[in-house]
Amino acid sequence: MDFTEDQINRYSRHILLQDVGVEGQEKICNGKILIVGAGGLGSPVALYLAAAGVGTLGIIDGDVVDLSNLQRQIIHFTADVGKPKVISAKEKIEQLNPDVKVITYPFLLTAENALDIIKDYDFVIDGTDNFPVKFLINDACVMAGKPYSHGGILRFEGQTFTYVPGSACYRCLFHSPPPPNAVPTCSQAGVLGAIAGMLGTIQAAEALKYLTGAGELLTNRLLTFNAKTMEFRTIKTRHNDKCPVSGTNPTVTELIDYEQAACDLASHKK
Numbered sequence: 001m002d003f004t005e006d007q008i009n010r011y012s013r014h015i016l017l018q019d020v021g022v023e024g025q026e027k028i029c030n031g032k033i034l035i036v037g038a039g040g041l042g043s044p045v046a047l048y049l050a051a052a053g054v055g056t057l058g059i060i061d062g063d064v065v066d067l068s069n070l071q072r073q074i075i076h077f078t079a080d081v082g083k084p085k086v087i088s089a090k091e092k093i094e095q096l097n098p099d100v101k102v103i104t105y106p107f108l109l110t111a112e113n114a115l116d117i118i119k120d121y122d123f124v125i126d127g128t129d130n131f132p133v134k135f136l137i138n139d140a141c142v143m144a145g146k147p148y149s150h151g152g153i154l155r156f157e158g159q160t161f162t163y164v165p166g167s168a169c170y171r172c173l174f175h176s177p178p179p180p181n182a183v184p185t186c187s188q189a190g191v192l193g194a195i196a197g198m199l200g201t202i203q204a205a206e207a208l209k210y211l212t213g214a215g216e217l218l219t220n221r222l223l224t225f226n227a228k229t230m231e232f233r234t235i236k237t238r239h240n241d242k243c244p245v246s247g248t249n250p251t252v253t254e255l256i257d258y259e260q261a262a263c264d265l266a267s268h269k270k
């Protein structure tokens with residue numbers, strides 16, 4: 001890959017880094033990253049990965065921009081209200097860095113489409129705000145052997161870890177999704193907008209570390225923080241041989257749409 005003078009200038013602060021250099025920047029420029037959710041987490045992830053020059057960014061989100069999103073979803077502007085989030089995000093990315101190819105998926109990630117979409121990418125970002133899709137991303141990445149970054153935020157708190165094949169997965173830590181409505185979402189309990197930026201930028205950094213091979217990924221560790229005290233904790237985790245998806249005798253052998261299952265359950269009760 002031959003960089004133009006403009007590219008050398010644009011990426012000079014990466015190229016200067018001993019752990020990145022020209023080789024690392026080439027890896028970033030050849031990288032393909034899928035961002036699931038163009039919301040609070042997906043916004044900073046998409047902006048930083050676009051700025052970094054990631055070659056291909058896939059963005060999947062079925063929502064349109066709502067006025068209540070703008071408090072934290074910084075890739076969307078006031079004039080974008082009503083516009084599909086993937087289109088709004090694509091427009092900003094293209095303005096920021098024309099080197100980046102953006103592929104948009106204006107629908108939800110489901111058990112039916114997840115493996116087919118994920119297979120084209122090197123690394124996946126979980127930027128979603130609900131448990132059914134978090135488990136779906138985990139299971140799909142475990143089954144496809146794809147690394148991904150988990151991210152969750154609520155109120156003043158955030159948590160994140162990185163999965164690579166063989167390391168602890170989401171189900172090694174949390175066996176299965178909580179019952180519907182057992183845990184509030186951001187739309188029910190609120191979230192400090194800047195928390196999304198704090199967590200999303202950690203996820204973007206993990207993706208860039210993965211592409212370049214720099215440093216040590218946040219694997220077999222769960223990072224949590226509470227912005228009220230600004231305390232960060234890292235909890236050691238380990239792969240669980242009895243994990244329902246990544247263990248030696250998995251019971252989850254195909255993808256599950258948990259929301260669908262909950263709806264079915266409700267209709268059965270009637």
Ligand SMILES: [Zn+2]
Nearest residue numbers: 169172243246
């Ligand atoms: Zn597991």
